[in-house]
Amino acid sequence: MADKVLMKGNEAIAEAAIKAGCRHYFGYPITPQTEIAAYMAKRMPKIGGVFLQAESEISAINMVYGVAGTGMRVMTSSSSPGVSLKQEGISYIAGADLPALIVNVQRGGPGLGGIQPSQSDYFQATKGGGHGDYHLIVLAPASVQEMADMTILSFELAEKYRVPAMLLADGTMGQMMEPVELPEVDYKPTEKDWTVTGTQMKRKHNIVNSLYLLPEELEKTNIERFERYKAIEENEARYESFMMEDAEYCVVAFGIASRVSKNAVIAARNMGIKVGMIRPITLWPFPKKPLAEAAEKVKGFLSVELSMGQMIEDVKLATECKKPVELCNRVGGMIPTPEQVLEAIKKMAGGEK
Amino acid sequence: MTTNTLIAGFGGQGVLFAGKFMAYKGMLEGKEISWLPSYGPEMRGGTANCSVILSDEPIGSPIVSNPDVLIAMNLPSLDKYEDLVVPGGMIFVDSTLIERKVERTDVKVFYIPTTKLAQEIGAPTLANMIMMGKFIKESGAVTHDDMEAALSKVVSAKRADMFEINLKAIDTGYNY
Numbered sequence: 001m002a003d004k005v006l007m008k009g010n011e012a013i014a015e016a017a018i019k020a021g022c023r024h025y026f027g028y029p030i031t032p033q034t035e036i037a038a039y040m041a042k043r044m045p046k047i048g049g050v051f052l053q054a055e056s057e058i059s060a061i062n063m064v065y066g067v068a069g070t071g072m073r074v075m076t077s078s079s080s081p082g083v084s085l086k087q088e089g090i091s092y093i094a095g096a097d098l099p100a101l102i103v104n105v106q107r108g109g110p111g112l113g114g115i116q117p118s119q120s121d122y123f124q125a126t127k128g129g130g131h132g133d134y135h136l137i138v139l140a141p142a143s144v145q146e147m148a149d150m151t152i153l154s155f156e157l158a159e160k161y162r163v164p165a166m167l168l169a170d171g172t173m174g175q176m177m178e179p180v181e182l183p184e185v186d187y188k189p190t191e192k193d194w195t196v197t198g199t200q201m202k203r204k205h206n207i208v209n210s211l212y213l214l215p216e217e218l219e220k221t222n223i224e225r226f227e228r229y230k231a232i233e234e235n236e237a238r239y240e241s242f243m244m245e246d247a248e249y250c251v252v253a254f255g256i257a258s259r260v261s262k263n264a265v266i267a268a269r270n271m272g273i274k275v276g277m278i279r280p281i282t283l284w285p286f287p288k289k290p291l292a293e294a295a296e297k298v299k300g301f302l303s304v305e306l307s308m309g310q311m312i313e314d315v316k317l318a319t320e321c322k323k324p325v326e327l328c329n330r331v332g333g334m335i336p337t338p339e340q341v342l343e344a345i346k347k348m349a350g351g352e353k
Numbered sequence: 354m355t356t357n358t359l360i361a362g363f364g365g366q367g368v369l370f371a372g373k374f375m376a377y378k379g380m381l382e383g384k385e386i387s388w389l390p391s392y393g394p395e396m397r398g399g400t401a402n403c404s405v406i407l408s409d410e411p412i413g414s415p416i417v418s419n420p421d422v423l424i425a426m427n428l429p430s431l432d433k434y435e436d437l438v439v440p441g442g443m444i445f446v447d448s449t450l451i452e453r454k455v456e457r458t459d460v461k462v463f464y465i466p467t468t469k470l471a472q473e474i475g476a477p478t479l480a481n482m483i484m485m486g487k488f489i490k491e492s493g494a495v496t497h498d499d500m501e502a503a504l505s506k507v508v509s510a511k512r513a514d515m516f517e518i519n520l521k522a523i524d525t526g527y528n529y
Contacts, residue, residue: 006376006388006506032392115393176415177373177388179380256414263413337418 061089091130095210099158116333117171247276362426486526
C-alpha cells in the first residue's frame with residue numbers, strides 16, 4: 001500500500017482520476033474547484049494525457065461527450081454555476097448512454113451566488129438536472145480519502161451501467177487537506193461493442209447519438225435505460241450507519257454536513273440522548289432501504305443540510321412520512337456548527353435526558 | 354487528546370504554511386489530522402487563517418469555531434478570535450506586531466516577538482516557524498522529535514536552501 005500523503009480534496013480527485021486511467025480532462029476554472037484543473041494541467045502532459053481548458057463550460061462538457069463516445073475514461077469538473085452551464089451536455093451524454101465523470105464542488109447559489117461551501121445543488125444532481133427523463137449516479141464524499149476512492153468508483157459505475165456519474169462535493173471538501181492513501185487501480189481498457197473508434201472495415205459502424213425522431217424508438221430507449229436505473233437502485237445504494245443500533249432519533253446528512261453532525265451525535269449521546277446517523281454515500285440511488293427500516297424504529301428524523309431543505313424530501317419519501325422529519329440547515333456558504341445540530345437534536349428529543 | 358488550533362494573520366505571513374507543517378508533524382506521529390484554509394477573494398496583505406485539528410480519534414467536523422489554541426500573528430486576528438478560545442485554552446501572540454495584551458484571564462497566553470526574532474536570525478519571513486517552535490514546546494500537541502521529517506514534507510526541493518533556516522527558526526521559538 002502506498003504511503004499516506006496530505007492532499008487537498010480537489011487534488012485527491014485529480015490524482016485518483018489519473019490512477020483510474022482517466023487521460024482526458026476538459027474544464028474551465030471556477031472557485032472552489034480550480035485546484036482540480038491546475039493539478040491536471042501539471043500532470044496530464046507528463047503522462048501522455050490531455051488537459052484542455054475550454055473556452056467555456058459548455059465546450060468542456062461537449063468535449064467530454066466526444067471522448068466518452070470512444071469509451072475512454074474522461075471527466076470534467078466545475079462548481080455550481082459552471083455545472084448549470086453543463087446541463088445540456090450532461091443530458092445528451094445521458095441520452096447517448098455514455099459513461100463520464102462530472103465533478104461538482106458546490107458553492108452557494110442561486111445565480112453567481114458566492115464561493116463558500118453549499119449543498120444546494122442536491123435537486124439538480126439527483127433529479128436529472130438537464131431536460132428529459134434521466135438520472136446520474138451521484139456520489140457524496142465526506143473525507144479527502146473518499147474524494148479519491150469515490151472518483152475511482154464513479155468511473156467504474158459509470159462504465160458498468162453506461163450512465164454518467166457525478167461526484168457531488170462542496171467547497172470545504174475541495175479545500176481541506178487530510179491524509180489520503182491513493183490506491184493503485186488495476187485498470188485496463190476493455191473492448192466495448194458500442195464505441196465509435198473506427199471499424200477497420202471489419203464490423204458494422206456504431207452510432208453515438210441522443211436523437212430519436214421516431215417516438216416508438218425513443219420510448220424504447222427510455223424504458224430500457226430505466227431498467228438499468230432499476231438495477232442501479234437495487235445494487236448500488238451506499239450509506240454509512242453510525243450509532244444506529246439502539247437509536248431513537250436519526251440524523252440524516254451527507255458530505256460536510258455529516259462531518260459536523262457526527263460531532264453533534266457524539267455530544268448528544270454523552271447527554272444520554274439515543275441518536276444515530278445515516279449518511280447517504282450515494283445520493284442517487286438514494287439509500288431508501290435503511291431509512292425505511294429506521295422509520296419503523298426511531299421517533300423522528302433530522303435532515304442536516306447546507307440548503308433550504310432539498311434532501312429532506314427524499315428522506316420523507318423513503319420513510320413514507322411515518323415519523324416526523326425536521327430540518328437543520330444553514331445556507332449561502334454558511335455551515336451549521338455542531339452546537340446548532342446538537343440543539344436541534346435536543347429539541348427533537350424533548351430536551352436533555 | 355484532540356487539539357483544535359486556529360492560526361490567523363496577514364496573507365503572506367505563512368499562516369497556511371505553518372498549518373501544513375503542523376499537520377504533517379501530526380500525521381507523521383500517527384495522529385488523525387485535518388487542515389482547512391479560509392478561502393475567498395483574498396490577496397496579499399489581506400487576512401488568512403487555517404483550522405488544524407490534531408487528534409487521537411477520527412475527526413468529525415474539520416471546522417474550528419472554538420479553538421483550544423489560537424495563534425494570532427496580527428492584531429485583527431486577536432481581536433476577532435480572542436473571545437472564541439475555549440476556557441483553559443492557549444493564545445500565542447506575535448508581540449512585535451500586536452501591542453495590546455490579551456484581555457482574557459481564563460487562558461494561558463504566550464507573548465513571543467516572532468517578527469523581531471525572525472529579523473534577528475536573518476529570516477524575516479519565518480516568524481511563522483518561530484511561532485511553530487513555541488507552539489510545539491508549550492502545547493504538547495505534537496512532539497519535538499524529528500523536525501526534519503515534517504519539514505521536508507513542506508519545504509519543496511526547489512527551496513531546499515531554505516531548509517536549514519526553517520529549522521533554525523523552529524529552534525529559536527522552541528528555546529525562547
